[in-house]
Amino acid sequence: MYLLTNRERVVRIPPDRLGDDLEKVAKELTWESYEGKIEGNDSLTILIQNIEPVGLGRVVHGDGAVYQKVKFDALIFRPQLQEVVEGTICEIMKFGAFVRFGPLDGLLHISQIMDDRIDVDTDNQRLIGKDTKRDLRIGDKVRARIVALSLNERNPRESKIGLTMRQPGLGKFEWIEEERKKKGSAS
Numbered sequence: 001m002y003l004l005t006n007r008e009r010v011v012r013i014p015p016d017r018l019g020d021d022l023e024k025v026a027k028e029l030t031w032e033s034y035e036g037k038i039e040g041n042d043s044l045t046i047l048i049q050n051i052e053p054v055g056l057g058r059v060v061h062g063d064g065a066v067y068q069k070v071k072f073d074a075l076i077f078r079p080q081l082q083e084v085v086e087g088t089i090c091e092i093m094k095f096g097a098f099v100r101f102g103p104l105d106g107l108l109h110i111s112q113i114m115d116d117r118i119d120v121d122t123d124n125q126r127l128i129g130k131d132t133k134r135d136l137r138i139g140d141k142v143r144a145r146i147v148a149l150s151l152n153e154r155n156p157r158e159s160k161i162g163l164t165m166r167q168p169g170l171g172k173f174e175w176i177e178e179e180r181k182k183k184g185s186a187s
Contacts, residue, residue, distance in 0.1 A: 106161035
């Protein structure tokens with residue numbers, strides 16, 4: 001889920017940058033320190049804007065740097081357990097498929113794709129249901145639910161996000177539409 005928030009944080013201005021324009025340095029260091037990073041509440045900061053220094057900075061004995069409080073607006077992405085997400089298949093592996101949703105990728109394990117046994121066609125980069133003959137390829141649009149979530153603060157791209165499509169209303173968009181038509185013609 002995307003959220004727009006107002007934040008107040010502290011940036012460290014090193015001694016060699018103290019003669020530069022405070023607003024410019026504060027903006028650069030705020031972008032460096034917080035943009036593209038995951039914070040403790042499992043939020044990935046995507047974009048920062050409207051950065052303003054607040055008050056006077058503090059000097060810590062023995063450091064020589066100035067610790068400056070800054071206020072800014074932040075666009076954050078916060079995936080949540082059981083959230084339904086829509087994304088695109090970006091990689092097919094022997095054990096499943098990776099789905100890109102927002103700025104992150106989640107793993108759709110082979111056991112969580114459909115209620116069918118699955119053949120892996122590594123040459124053509126696709127997963128095929130043995131009985132249904134439904135296939136999943138790179139570029140397919142899917143709807144899935146987040147069932148496991150462990151974000152990596154040091155490297156957001158290395159986060160572990162588990163997905164499932166084995167519930168009603170989830171799956172490849174074409175499969176969802178087929179199910180809708182079947183239910184419509186049955187009544």
